Amino acid sequence: MTTYRPSLANSGNSMTSSILGHAHLSADKAGSTKIHADKVNVFYGEKQALFDVSLDISQKAVTSFIGPSGCGKSTFLRCINRMNDTIPICKVEGTIEIDGQDINTRSIDPVVLRARVGMVFQKPNPFPKSIYENVAYGPRIHGLATGKDELDAIVESSLRRAGLWDEVADRLLQPGTGLSGGQQQRLVIARAIAVGPEVILMDEPCSALDPIATAKIEELIDELREQFCIVIVTHSMAQAARVSQRTAFFHMGRLVESGPTDEIFTNPKDTRTQDYITGRFG
Numbered sequence: 603m604t605t606y607r608p609s610l611a612n613s614g615n616s617m618t619s620s621i622l623g624h625a626h627l628s629a630d631k632a633g634s635t636k637i638h639a640d641k642v643n644v645f646y647g648e649k650q651a652l653f654d655v656s657l658d659i660s661q662k663a664v665t666s667f668i669g670p671s672g673c674g675k676s677t678f679l680r681c682i683n684r685m686n687d688t689i690p691i692c693k694v695e696g697t698i699e700i701d702g703q704d705i706n707t708r709s710i711d712p713v714v715l716r717a718r719v720g721m722v723f724q725k726p727n728p729f730p731k732s733i734y735e736n737v738a739y740g741p742r743i744h745g746l747a748t749g750k751d752e753l754d755a756i757v758e759s760s761l762r763r764a765g766l767w768d769e770v771a772d773r774l775l776q777p778g779t780g781l782s783g784g785q786q787q788r789l790v791i792a793r794a795i796a797v798g799p800e801v802i803l804m805d806e807p808c809s810a811l812d813p814i815a816t817a818k819i820e821e822l823i824d825e826l827r828e829q830f831c832i833v834i835v836t837h838s839m840a841q842a843a844r845v846s847q848r849t850a851f852f853h854m855g856r857l858v859e860s861g862p863t864d865e866i867f868t869n870p871k872d873t874r875t876q877d878y879i880t881g882r883f884g
């Protein structure tokens with residue numbers, strides 16, 4: 603198997619190359635800050651959904667966002683790859699930096715940003731295309747492969763890294779939608795990996811899966827954190843405890859506290875966190 607690693611730097615887009623050049627400098631500093639959010643406020647029309655959220659998210663680690671339904675976890679997650687741009691009534695204020703670069707600045711192309719910052723949703727959403735095409739699509743539109751052999755190599759390595767290759771190698775041309783739910787979720791993770799992201803956002807990625815498929819995704823998340831900064835929204839505190847090294851607790855649009863997962867779960871500083879983790883509300 604080839605060790606080819608897809609990188610947007612191959613796209614020949616000078617803006618992209620400079621972003622990645624910057625990323626490269628800090629690529630091996632595990633535990634250092636990858637994402638820095640400062641006083642993020644989000645509004646849906648008149649309604650404010652997030653209030654002054656400031657948070658540093660570590661490189662090469664899994665960070666969980668927890669908190670009761672409607673507290674703003676998904677809204678904050680969507681700020682990190684500017685998915686809120688796609689919601690017309692949504693307005694985002696404040697600063698979010700990735701590797702020190704403001705992602706909301708005019709020179710950032712949201713399409714390029716979303717390749718750097720991939721997203722996985724609750725309901726697996728493969729394209730209505732073959733397994734192969736689901737993974738090949740992104741590298742092709744971003745110009746990451748020069749020919750069929752290179753594209754094949756990206757597809758294989760992405761499916762391997764997503765822990766799916768052995769299950770699909772003999773049926774790459776069959777529809778992605780024909781896979782089981784857990785396989786579909788690994789397929790969309792492979793799709794995200796294929797364009798060489800730095801960050802992978804996951805919004806309740808196991809909520810629609812059975813316990814065995816959930817365990818596989820959790821195992822995969824643990825492997826992927828060696829290479830990526832991962833942020834996962836979960837309503838399962840057990841899952842947050844199993845997969846994440848850091849946890850951020852949100853309540854009513856505010857970030858109440860964040861820190862090492864074991865500290866948040868064993869020794870929370872805020873009574874709201876304590877009430878939530880002991881099941882008093884949520």
Ligand SMILES: Nc1ncnc2c1ncn2[C@@H]1O[C@H](COP(=O)(O)OP(=O)(O)O)[C@@H](O)[C@H]1O
Nearest residue numbers: 646651669670671672673674675676677678689
């Ligand atoms: N597309 C939207 N339009 C209007 N309001 C929204 C939209 N998405 C979320 N909200 C509101 O923003 C608040 C936070 O929602 P959300 O981020 O989805 O919370 P969580 O993911 O923690 O359940 C909620 O009050 C929700 O109703």
Ligand SMILES: [Mg+2]
Nearest residue numbers: 675676677835
């Ligand atoms: Mg949500």
